[in-house]
Amino acid sequence: MILSADPLHWTMAALTGAAWSGLTVRTLIRARRAGQVAATGPGGLLIGYASQSGSSEALARAAAAASPGARLLSLDQIGVADLAGTAQAQFYISTTGDGDAPDNATMFLARVMAGCPELGGLSYAILALGDRHYPRFCGFAHRLDHWLRACGATPRFPLTEVDRDQPTALATWRARMGETTNTGAPVSAAAPGRWRLAARHHLNPGSPGGPLWHLVLEPEGPLPAWRAGDIAEITIPSPEGPVRRDYSLASLPASGRAELILREVISEDGRPGTGSHWLCRQLGEGGAIDLSIRANPGFHAGDDAMPMLLIGNGSGLAGLLAHLRHRAALKASGPVWLIHGERSPDHDAVFAEELSGYLASGGLARLDRSFSRGGGGPRYVQQILRDSAAAVRAHVAAGGGIWICGRREGMATDVQQALEEVLGKDETARLMTERRLRRDIY
Template sequence: QHSVGQALGAAAGPDWTPPAYETWRLAERTLANPGSPGGEAWRLTLEPIGALPAWAAGDIAEIGPPGDPAPAAREYSVASIPADGRVELLVRLMRRPDGTPGLASGWLAHDLAPGGEVPMRLRANRAFHGPAAATPMILIGNGTGLAGLRAHLKARAADPAQGGAWLLFGERTAAHDSFYDAELQAWRASGVLARLDRCFSRDAGDGRYVQALVAEAADDIRAWVDRGAAIYVCGSLEGMSQAVHAALEDALGADRLADLLETGRYRRDVY
C-alpha cells in the first residue's frame, strides 16, 4: 500500500505509518555453511545501541535496508531470546535472476561493515509464540527456518519445567549445512531435545526432505499429539510447508489436524 502510494505521489494513509526502528549494531557475522551447494547462510549477531527491548521466542526482526526512498522492511525470524542479550539471525543470501545479491540480504551478508548500524525493530508474532512450558513441542523446519525453532529451544533450555521437544529438520548436506549442530547435540544430550531427526537432500544415501521424516515418524507423531504436543513449523512456504502439511494430514487425519490448527496446537511461520 505504501509503495503504491509513493508511486502515485500520494501521502501515506492514516492506517499506515513507517516502522519506528531502533538502532542496533552488527557485532558479529559468520558464514554458517561454507562449501554448501546451496546459497550462503549467514549467522548475524546484533547488539542494541540503547536498552535491550523485550521479545519472546517466535518474534520477528524487521530490518530497514538502506535506500532512498526507503525500501520496505525485510523480516527475519529471531534465533535468540532476551537472556542472550542480543538478537541473532540466520540470513540466506538471496540472488536476483541476474546473479546479483538481494538488496537486504546482500547488505547484511556482504556490505554492512562490522560495527555498522542497523535500523531494526522487534515485532511480536503471537501466532508463533510457544505453548505452556510443560507442553511437549514438535518442531519441524528446513533451511534458515531453524532460526525461529532455535529460539523456542533456547526458551525451553532455560525453563526446568519444560515438557520436552522433538526437532525434525531438513537441509542440503550434513557436512556443510548442519546449522547450530553443536548446540543441538548438547540439547539432545541434556534432554532439552527428547529427539532429533535430520535429513539432507543432497547427501548420497539420504536424499530425503523433511516431509519424509514426518511420514516415517507418523506413529510417533500421533503418540506425541495424543499426550498433548503442539506442532510448530518454520521455513519455506513454497514446497516445504505444503509437503509437511500433507504429511501431517496423512499421519493425523485432516480433521484432527484442522482441530489442532483451530485450537492453536498447530502453528506455522513460513515465508
C-alpha cells in the same frame, strides 16, 4: 495521533480505530461518561483480525486498546452470531500464500464464509495489509469485503489497501476513520532502535546450497523485550529508497543480543536479494541497523509443559531455535522434538554443537536432521514425518503442539500435506484452530 518518524514502521503508526462515527477516544469516553453511548460489548464495536506474522494483529490490538469495551477477536474466533449481533466492525486483514487467508482465518473461511447469513445491520471498515509484488494484492481482504457486501453488510468507506512498502497509506485509513487528534494510546510494538552488527559467521562454506549466515546484533540503547516466535523488522537501504524485511529472531533477550539466521538470496537472473545481500555482504561489522521487534503471537508458545514438535528447514531454524533455547533454559518443561532439513551433511549440519548439547542435557528429546544431498539419497523433513507417523500421532495424542518455520515453497506446503496424510485433514485443521499447529512461514 502518533505517527512513526520512520514511515516504514507501520506498527508504530498503528493507532487507528477509536474514532468510530467520528468520535475520538476522548470524546467517546466523555460521551460514555455522560451516558450518551451504550457501553460496548456484544452488540458494540467488534474488532477482527486475520494475521499470519503479527502485523495486522498489532494494528487491531492498538485499535482495541484505544476503543474501551470493543471486542477483539481473530477471525477464527468470530461466528455468524457475532457478526449478526454487531452494529459496527473494523477488520484488520492480511493476505498470505497466493492471495490466501492467514492461518487464524481458515476456520472462518470454511465455516462462516461458506454461507451467506443476513448481515443487514452491520456497518464495517476493512484495513487490508498486503504486498504489491504478489499478483493477488490484498486478495483475502477483498474476498472478505465481497462476502460481507453479499450478505447485506454496509461498508462505511471503501476497503483501504496498505502495501508493505507504502505504509504511509495508513494515514488514509486514519483520515477515513475520522481520527484527527492524538489519542495517546500505546503503540503496539517496541520503537525502532539502532543496533550494531557485532558478528557475522558464514555457517555453510562449501555447501551446494545458498550461503547461510548467522548474524549477531547488539542494541545501542536499552534491550527491548521479546518472546520466542517474534520477528525483527529491519529497514534496508536501497537505491529505490528504504525497504523493510522481516527476520525470525533466533535468540532471547536473556542473551543480550538479537541473533538472525539468514539465507543469502540470489535470484534466477543472478541479481542479489536487496535485504539479504546488504545484511550478509555489504554491512560491515560494527555497522548500524535500524530494527524494531514485532510481536508475532501466532508463533508464540503457550504452555511450557506442552510437548513441542519443531519442524523447519534452512533459515527456518531461527524461529525454532528461539523456542528450543527458551525451553532449554527452563528447569522443567515438556519434551522438544526437532526435525530440521538442509542440503548436505558435510557442509550444512549447522548449529550441530549446540543441538548435540541440548540432546545431552535433555533440552532436546529427539533430533532428526534430513539432507537433500545426503549419501543415502535425498531425504526431506516431510519424509521424516511420514516415516515417523506413529510417533507424530503419539505426540499429538499426548497433547503436543507443532511449530513450523521456514520457506513456504519447498517446505511448509509439503509439510502441511504430510501432516494431513499422517494425522488426517480434519485433525490437522483442528490443531490449527486450537493453535496447536503454528506457522512462521515466508
